[in-house]
Amino acid sequence: MVPLVKRQTRKGKHPMSEQKIIEIEVLRYKPESDQAPHSEVYKVPFTDDMSVLQGVQYIKDNFDGSLTFRWSCRMAICGSCGMMINGIPKLSCESFLRDYYPNRITVEALANFPIEKDLVVDLSGFIEKLEAIQPYIIPKEPRTLEQGEYIQTPEQFSQYIQFTSCINCTLCYAACPQVGLNPDFIGPAAMALLHRYNMDSRDGGQAQRMELVASEEGVYNCSAVGYCSEVCPKHVDPGNAVNVNKINAAKDYFLRFLSPKGGAQ
Amino acid sequence: MEIYKADVVIVGGGGAGLRAAIAVAESDPSLKIALVSKVYPMRSHTVAAEGGAAGVKRPDDSFDYHFHDTVGGGDWLCEQDVVEYFVKQAPVELTQLEHWGCPWSRTADGHVNVRPFGGMKIQRTWFAADKSGFHILHTLFQTSIKYPSIKRFDEYFVVDLLEDEGRCQGVVAIEMATGEFTMIEGKSVILATGGAGRVFRESTLGGIVTGDGMALAFRHGVALRDMEFVQYHPTCMPITGLLFTEACRGEGGYLVNKDGYRYLQDYGLGPLQDKPKNKYMELGPRDRLSQAFWYEQQKGRTIEHPVMGSVVHLDLRHLGEAYLRERLPLIYEMAETFMGIDPAKEPIPVRAGVHYTMGGVCVAGNCESSLPGLFAIGECASVGIHGANRLGSNSLTELLVFGKVAGDEAVKKAKSLPPGNSATLLKQAQAAEQRVLALKTKTGGTERVATIRKEMVKSMEDGCGIFRVAETMQANCDKLAELRERFKNINLDDKTSVWNTDWLSAIELDYQLDVAQAMAHSAINRTESRGAHQRLDGPDGAYKVRDDVNFLKHSDAFYVPGSAPRITYGDVKITKSPPEARVYGAAGEKADQERKASHV
Numbered sequence: 087m088v089p090l091v092k093r094q095t096r097k098g099k100h101p102m103s104e105q106k107i108i109e110i111e112v113l114r115y116k117p118e119s120d121q122a123p124h125s126e127v128y129k130v131p132f133t134d135d136m137s138v139l140q141g142v143q144y145i146k147d148n149f150d151g152s153l154t155f156r157w158s159c160r161m162a163i164c165g166s167c168g169m170m171i172n173g174i175p176k177l178s179c180e181s182f183l184r185d186y187y188p189n190r191i192t193v194e195a196l197a198n199f200p201i202e203k204d205l206v207v208d209l210s211g212f213i214e215k216l217e218a219i220q221p222y223i224i225p226k227e228p229r230t231l232e233q234g235e236y237i238q239t240p241e242q243f244s245q246y247i248q249f250t251s252c253i254n255c256t257l258c259y260a261a262c263p264q265v266g267l268n269p270d271f272i273g274p275a276a277m278a279l280l281h282r283y284n285m286d287s288r289d290g291g292q293a294q295r296m297e298l299v300a301s302e303e304g305v306y307n308c309s310a311v312g313y314c315s316e317v318c319p320k321h322v323d324p325g326n327a328v329n330v331n332k333i334n335a336a337k338d339y340f341l342r343f344l345s346p347k348g349g350a351q
Numbered sequence: 352m353e354i355y356k357a358d359v360v361i362v363g364g365g366g367a368g369l370r371a372a373i374a375v376a377e378s379d380p381s382l383k384i385a386l387v388s389k390v391y392p393m394r395s396h397t398v399a400a401e402g403g404a405a406g407v408k409r410p411d412d413s414f415d416y417h418f419h420d421t422v423g424g425g426d427w428l429c430e431q432d433v434v435e436y437f438v439k440q441a442p443v444e445l446t447q448l449e450h451w452g453c454p455w456s457r458t459a460d461g462h463v464n465v466r467p468f469g470g471m472k473i474q475r476t477w478f479a480a481d482k483s484g485f486h487i488l489h490t491l492f493q494t495s496i497k498y499p500s501i502k503r504f505d506e507y508f509v510v511d512l513l514e515d516e517g518r519c520q521g522v523v524a525i526e527m528a529t530g531e532f533t534m535i536e537g538k539s540v541i542l543a544t545g546g547a548g549r550v551f552r553e554s555t556l557g558g559i560v561t562g563d564g565m566a567l568a569f570r571h572g573v574a575l576r577d578m579e580f581v582q583y584h585p586t587c588m589p590i591t592g593l594l595f596t597e598a599c600r601g602e603g604g605y606l607v608n609k610d611g612y613r614y615l616q617d618y619g620l621g622p623l624q625d626k627p628k629n630k631y632m633e634l635g636p637r638d639r640l641s642q643a644f645w646y647e648q649q650k651g652r653t654i655e656h657p658v659m660g661s662v663v664h665l666d667l668r669h670l671g672e673a674y675l676r677e678r679l680p681l682i683y684e685m686a687e688t689f690m691g692i693d694p695a696k697e698p699i700p701v702r703a704g705v706h707y708t709m710g711g712v713c714v715a716g717n718c719e720s721s722l723p724g725l726f727a728i729g730e731c732a733s734v735g736i737h738g739a740n741r742l743g744s745n746s747l748t749e750l751l752v753f754g755k756v757a758g759d760e761a762v763k764k765a766k767s768l769p770p771g772n773s774a775t776l777l778k779q780a781q782a783a784e785q786r787v788l789a790l791k792t793k794t795g796g797t798e799r800v801a802t803i804r805k806e807m808v809k810s811m812e813d814g815c816g817i818f819r820v821a822e823t824m825q826a827n828c829d830k831l832a833e834l835r836e837r838f839k840n841i842n843l844d845d846k847t848s849v850w851n852t853d854w855l856s857a858i859e860l861d862y863q864l865d866v867a868q869a870m871a872h873s874a875i876n877r878t879e880s881r882g883a884h885q886r887l888d889g890p891d892g893a894y895k896v897r898d899d900v901n902f903l904k905h906s907d908a909f910y911v912p913g914s915a916p917r918i919t920y921g922d923v924k925i926t927k928s929p930p931e932a933r934v935y936g937a938a939g940e941k942a943d944q945e946r947k948a949s950h951v
Binding site: 116133135146147150151155156157158159161162163165180204206209216217221223231234238239242243246247250251279283286288289 | 390391393394395396399443449450451452454455457459461462463482485486489493494496497505528557558559590591593594658681684685689799800801843844845847848849850851852853856
């Protein structure tokens, strides 16, 4: 990592102001004219502060306005700009060209999703999974606004807060070998969100969500590779959420013999 | 063309749009809601808000305090009746969000915690670490999934409003994945498209913040109000403009110049305080802090960096790593990732950058515009709570309070009106389709979208900066007129239909040029200094001060096809706070005491 402020080069020129050229190889696909995706290489001038996203924007602004990708916030919170960078799913806004130079860098659409055009993938399947897990508070004890807020102790808060950090960037889906094999697998991010609500002291919906957890699309698809957690830019650890739910689902299965409602109440 | 008949159409799926959609769904589940957004809702720029949302919480606070902070902070250009409603509803809406699962940060005994924020007398900013906007947005998006009557049109880009029988009756949109057009009819249309800060070069804003809704309403004859008031946030990352939240200062961060001197004490914000003290020093309002940055630069007391330009230091070191990781985790990571700086060990270089558009689509307290059936909420609207300078943490609350108001009002409207004339509306939609398609298919142009955009943002930065003079403001007006002409000669690289972002950026640029003109002309016409609009010129410097005789007025910019906008002025609603001198620090405290004494 290059400190922006202190370091000066020998000639008194700051490293950030020095312009170098990096080769960016982009996987292109125009569905209206291309039979299959193909690569194009662009020579992009850059400075050390520039992200991969800015490199791709440079291509669009200066070489080819038809290059297509999603982006918005530039600060790793909106979740739009995930790409395969040298084969690894990353947010392009917080990946820096300087870390790849002088080598050529390859940029492709996220793996395990159908490509719509260039770097844009079809997210509708992911969104359906997100909607399926009932990602909202199903109140354990309903409360009126006049009664004020629910009390949540630091201990209760710590149970779920980590799993609220998911930005829906879908890098974990691009990383997951099982999503590649079974696109219906509910997947790491959606399962982490399900776990987030199950673990919230305000919520009483765990039993309702259990059916999906234990279903054919559920947690048993996971082969515990853990790559999802490794690529997560927000340290949500979705792999952990999936595996805790494997245990919950197993418990629920056995408790079903004792209680018709199952164990998750 | 696809046709969808809704009762209520909402354009924009950020905090305001989602809150409105939920309000409609809860108020009458039989009404069909179309929620149209050019990005998936959780990508909306609400996501990037950091510090928190204001609402009275502590026993030593009051609605009256929140009211006076807001009105004074806005340099008396607020609609005071609207502010009164806003401050009362704020805690209700923030509690509602808590019930929906928002992970507000807590005190040790499990209650929602509040933090200090700039220009606020008592701490009243509800926060979720430094990702408050992110959590608000995801909570609202996830909650919205509960309601089957909300039909989302994700990644649909709105290109025009439909207007018939003197009222707004729907929108025309492009499905981005196919390039096909859809007409969405509705008896109420709510604009919730966010701000327009990307008309400037260095801003905290995401690429999507292009003023779409403002331009749509503007072109249909609705005034854009108070557009000259653009907020510069004092602590942004140089070059990228990314935001270091005001909560850095709320939690105790210092701003220092090249001598390590906390310079704010020289600008009416002192005396120096060791600990954060509300309305003193680093907890002054944003306009004053950005102006102080500018003065330091003029005095040669900023740090000059060969690449980043003039910067000052945001010093968080004394807060310690553990506290910073707990309260400001996003800021910590941003400094590390983007700047290679450990904020527990080194100060962060920052400068002022564009952050917020105080003005917007002119609406009444019920959020309805002058075009019946057309509502506007959130940053794209001017409902009147921010005046000439918004206080930090009022805007997230605004999304909730007025999202709810607009939702409820849209329901009333939708229920009271007969269905529109679909044949007439379709004809209009088809005309819009032809117009927008022509931009894509035309050949022979020589201008690039990126070139015109680059010139626009540079010109706006020069002409509508922290301090303004007639000469550069005029140059900006002229430049925008030139770019308006050159836009006609635009040529797109991409002529295809599927996911044509070249085309969509051109439509956005078209919107941006309209909004930029409204800002530039509103600015040059206001010959006084107030809030975020500060001038250095006038005969004997006459425009350097506030002029309540002539300019205790809202500006209204009206669209004039093919020409500069027409600027008129309207009254400001004053209920209980007549204009006073706007003072902070010790002077502010003294003024507070005098006001209290005179009321006894």
